[in-house]
Amino acid sequence: MFESKAGILGIAGIGFFLFAFISNVWTPILMYKDVTEKTVEEVVNYRVMAHFGDLNRRYPEAFKEAFGEPTEENCAAALRLGRQLYIGEGCWHCHSQFVRPVSNESKRWGPVSTAEEYQNELQRPVMFGTRRVGPDLSHEAGRRSSDWHAVHFFDPPLVSPDSPMPKYTWFFDGAPNKPNKRGLAIITYLQWLGTSLDSYPYYEQVNADAEEDY
Amino acid sequence: MTSDVKPLLPRHDDLVNERLVAWYFLAALTFLTVSMLAGLLVALQLIRANPLDGVELLSPARWRMVHTNAIAYGFLANAFLGCLHWAIPRLTLRPVASVALSYFIFSAWQFVVVCTAAGIILGPSFQAQDWVAELASQFHISMSLGAQGVEWGETPFWIDPVAQLGLLLVAINFMTPIVRQRGPMYVSLWYFMAAFVWTFLTYGMGNFMPEYVVGGVSGGAVGGLFIHDLVGLFVTPLGWGLMYYFVPIMLKRPIWSHGLSLVGFWGLAFFYPLQGIHHFLYTPIPMFLQYGAIISTIAVELVVTTVVINFIGTIWGDGEVLKKNLPIRWFYCGMIYYFITCFQCALQVTLTFQKLIHFTDWVVGHAHLVMFGVFSMWIFGIMTYLFPRLIGRDWYSRKLCEIHFWFSAVGVFIMFLDLGLAGVFQGYYWASLAPWDVSVTGSQSFWVVRAFAGLMMFSGTLCFLVNLYLTWRGPVRELNPDIDVAPALA
DSSP states (O other): OOSSHHIIIIIIIIIIHHHHHIIIIIHHHHHTTTSOOBOHHHHOOHHHHHHHHHHHHHSHHHHHHHHSSOOHHHHHHHHHHHHHHHHHTTGGGTOOOOOOSSTTHHHHHOSOOOGGGGOBGGGSSOOOOSOOSSOOOTTOTTTSOHHHHHHHHHOGGGTSTTOOOOOOGGGBSSSTTOBOHHHHHHHHHHTTTTTTSTTOSOOOOOOTTHHHHO | OOTTTOTTSOOHHHHOOHHHHHHHHHHHHHHHHHHHHHHHHHHHHHTTOOTTTTOGGGOHHHHHHHHHHIIIIIIIHHHHHHHHHHHHHHHHTSOOSOHHHHHHHHHHHHHHHHHHHHHHHHHHHHTTSHHHHHHHHHHTOOOOSSOOSSTTOOSOTTTHHHHHHHHHHHHHHHHHHHHHOOSOOOHHHHHHHHHHHHHHHHHHHHHHIIIIIOOHHHHHHHHHHHHHHIIIIIIHHHHHHHHHHHHHHHHTSOOSOHHHHHHHHHHHHHHGGGGGGGGGTTSSSOHHHHHHHHHHHHHHHHHHHHHHHHHHHHHTTOTTHHHHOHHHHHHHHHHHHHHHHHHHHHHHTSHHHHHHHTTSHHHHHHHHIIIIIIIIHHHHHHHHHHHHHHHTSOOSOHHHHHHHHHHHHHHHHHHHHHHHHHHHHHHHHHHTTOOHHHHHHHHHHHHHHHHHHHHHHHHHHHHHHHHHHHHHHSOOOOOOTTTOOSOSOO
8 A cells, every 4th residue: 555556646746735724725715714804895994995086196296197087996996906016016025014923023113913803805915924024014004104105115225225025116106106007006905904903093103213223 | 868878767868958957057146136126126125225216117016926926936946857857757757747848937937927027116107097997896806917915825826737737747747757656656756756745735835725715814825835835845856856866966975874865755635734824923823823933843853853964974074075076065954944044044033033133134044144144055066067968068167166165165154144133123122112223224234245245146156147158168088077976877
C-alpha cells in the first residue's frame, strides 16, 4: 500500500489532500455560512458617502467626468474600482487589513478585527495581507483627509518624509489636485475601510515620546 | 549506447528529448533573470534609491508580484518540467506520452507565464475603462484585469483556466510512463506522482475558490492553504523527488535507508497539507483550526529531520566529494538550508513568535531561504550537472561555476540573516507604539544590506549565464570526470 501506485495516488494524492481541505477549508466555511456576505451596495453607508461627496466638492470637474453625480450607486462603482486597483497595484503586499489581538495592535490601529468585517463582496478575495511595510489600513477611513491622500499618492515624501512608498502619479492628470478616475476610486476605497465600525474614525494611538527614544 | 550490452534496455536518446530539456532550462533562466531584476527594483524602492519611481509600467508594487510569480511559474515550474523530462523516462524506461504534447505543453506554459506577467503589469492601467465595469456587472465577477488577490496566485483570472488545463496535460504526459512501468516504484516516482495530483488540485483551489466560491475569512483560510500548498505540495515533492534521483547517481551509492524514505514521503503527505492556516494566525479564523495548523507544522519539522538524516547517512564517509563535485555541493548546501528553514518554521509558527515577527521582514527572509536557498540551488546543481550533457561540452570555466555557487549560497544566507534581524527590530518597534516612521527609518540599514545581498545573488546568476553562453559558443569538449559521474542510464 505504501509503495503502490493506488496507495500513493488514492491515499496520499487525493485522500490526504481532501482530509486537509475538509478540516482547514470546509470547517470555517460551515462555521461562517450563516454570516451572509453583503454586496457592495449594502456596505455603502453615510460615512463613506460623506467622503464621496467631499471628493465631488474638492475636484468637481474630475469627479463629474469620472462618476457623474455623488449617488450611492456611483459610490458602489467607485468602491469596486478602488478595490480592484488596491489588488492590481499591489497595495496589499505592503499594507495589511487585519488588527491582531497582540503586540499592542488594538491600541495603535483600533478594535481587533472580527469575522463580520470581512463578510462582504469587497473582501473577496480577502485582503488580510502578509506584510506591513506601511501601516495597517483596516480602519483607515476618516483618519486623514482625502486631499492628504491625493498628495500622498502623487508623491508620498511630500507629506510623509521618510516613506519608501512609490509614487502613483498615474492616478492623476499631472498634478496632485487633479486626480483622475483611478485616483478618486482608490481614495473612496480607503475612506470606506472601517466605516462600518462603532469606533469610526479611529486615530492611530502612538507613544509620541517614543520617537525621541529611538 | 548501452544497447549493445543490454539489448533489453531502451536507448537514452529514445527516452529523453534532450532538446526539450534544454529549452525548458533556457526558459527557466530567462524568467529567473526577469524575476531578479524585479527584486532589485523593489529593493531599490525600499531604500528610496529607485531612479524609475513614478513610471507606471515599472511600478515596484506591480513588479513585486512579477518577482514572485516569475520565480514560481517561470523559473521553478519550467526548470522542474525540464528535469522531469530527464528523470521520469529514465526511471520508468519509457518515454513520455507524446512528443507533440510535450512541445505543446512547453509553448502553452510559456504563454501562461508571459500572460501572467503582462496581465500584472498592464492590467491595472486598463482597469478604469468602462467596458471592464460593464463586463463585471454582467458576469458578477470582480474583474481585476491585473493580479488576482491571492498571494502566489496573482495569475490573472482570465489566464487561470489555461494554466489549469496545462497542469492537467502535464500530469497526463508524465503519468503515462509511470502507470505503464511494472515492478516496484523508486522513491522519486512516489513524490512525482503525488505532486502531479497535488499541484493540479492546489492550483484549482487557490485560483478559483477565493474568487468565485467563498469570500471573507473562509476565503482567507483557502488563501492560506494555497500559499502553503504551492510550496509544500508542488515545489517540495518535485524538489525532493529530484534529490532522491540525482544524489544516489552522483554518489554512486544507494539511499541510506528505505524506511526513512517511506517516513519522509508519508509524513510530508499527511502533515504538509494541514498547515495552511498558520499563515493567518490571530485572524478571526477559528482558533482551534489555528492550533491544528501549528501542531502539524511542528510535526512536519520532525519528518523533515528524518529526510535530512537519510541524505546525510547517504553521503556519510564520502564527504570529500563535496569539495570537488559541484552539483553535490549545491544539493547538500540546499539541504542544510532546508533544515534551517524548517527548523525556523517550527519556531516562528508558535503564537509566541507570531506576536513579534508576523507581518515583518523575518518572513520575507524565510521565504527567500526556502525558494532560493533550497529549491533554486537544487535546480542550479542539476543544471550544472545536466547542461554539459545537453550541449555536449564541458563547462567553459570551472571557476565561474564556483563563483556562481559561492555568491548564491553566501548571498542568500546574508539576506536571510539580515531580514530575520530586521524582522525582530520591526516587531519591537511596532509593539512599542513608536510612530510608524520609526520602524521604517529603523529598517533602512537592513534594507541596504538586503539590496547588496540580492546583488550578490544576481552576480552569481550572471556568472552562470555568461559561463553557459561561453560553453555553448565554445568547441565540443570531453566532459570533466568531476562533473560526469553518471552512466548514460540510471
